[in-house]
Amino acid sequence: MLRQLLAAALCLTALTSCAGYQLGNVKPSELSSVNSISVPLFKNETQEQRLASLVTNSMVDAITRDGTYNIASAATSDADLIATIKTIEYSERRNARFDSLKATEMYMNLKVEWKLVDHQNQTLASGKVSGRTQFSVDSNQQTSRTNAFPDAAKNATELIMLRIANGF
Numbered sequence: 756m757l758r759q760l761l762a763a764a765l766c767l768t769a770l771t772s773c774a775g776y777q778l779g780n781v782k783p784s785e786l787s788s789v790n791s792i793s794v795p796l797f798k799n800e801t802q803e804q805r806l807a808s809l810v811t812n813s814m815v816d817a818i819t820r821d822g823t824y825n826i827a828s829a830a831t832s833d834a835d836l837i838a839t840i841k842t843i844e845y846s847e848r849r850n851a852r853f854d855s856l857k858a859t860e861m862y863m864n865l866k867v868e869w870k871l872v873d874h875q876n877q878t879l880a881s882g883k884v885s886g887r888t889q890f891s892v893d894s895n896q897q898t899s900r901t902n903a904f905p906d907a908a909k910n911a912t913e914l915i916m917l918r919i920a921n922g923f
Contacts, residue, residue: 869915
């Protein structure tokens with residue numbers, strides 16, 4: 756009798772302990788019909804060369820890592836992810852100890868506007884994200900900035916992926 760009661764309690768605990776948890780994809784309801792996405796080259800409104808291809812590749816990597824959607828060509832996809840790199844903003848995080856005008860660490864904000872459109876050109880989802888990173892300023896500040904772009908791009912594209920895969 757005690758064993759049956761213990762077994763019933765164990766089964767009840769196992770069934771209720773994961774209440775509300777769902778295995779598999781939890782796409783937003785407005786994107787339930789989308790299974791594949793094409794990612795054309797992002798537009799770049801900044802002066803940084805090769806930034807569009809870097810951020811586009813980062814977006815493809817984020818979609819592939821997440822696994823909620825498949826990457827497809829524009830002809831075979833259910834939706835297109837159209838995005839524009841709007842601005843890059845820099846701000847000082849830390850300055851030199853004896854020279855307050857010389858930055859030693861900086862923040863970078865990469866601002867991206869995006870929208871997911873179907874083939875009837877209706878917007879399914881859209882938003883603005885900011886990929887933020889920080890970097891140390893070496894003797895060549897341009898190289899330091901260029902080396903920080905992949906991290907900022909990854910942060911921005913992961914925010915886009917969170918929105919289209921999970922709804923937040």
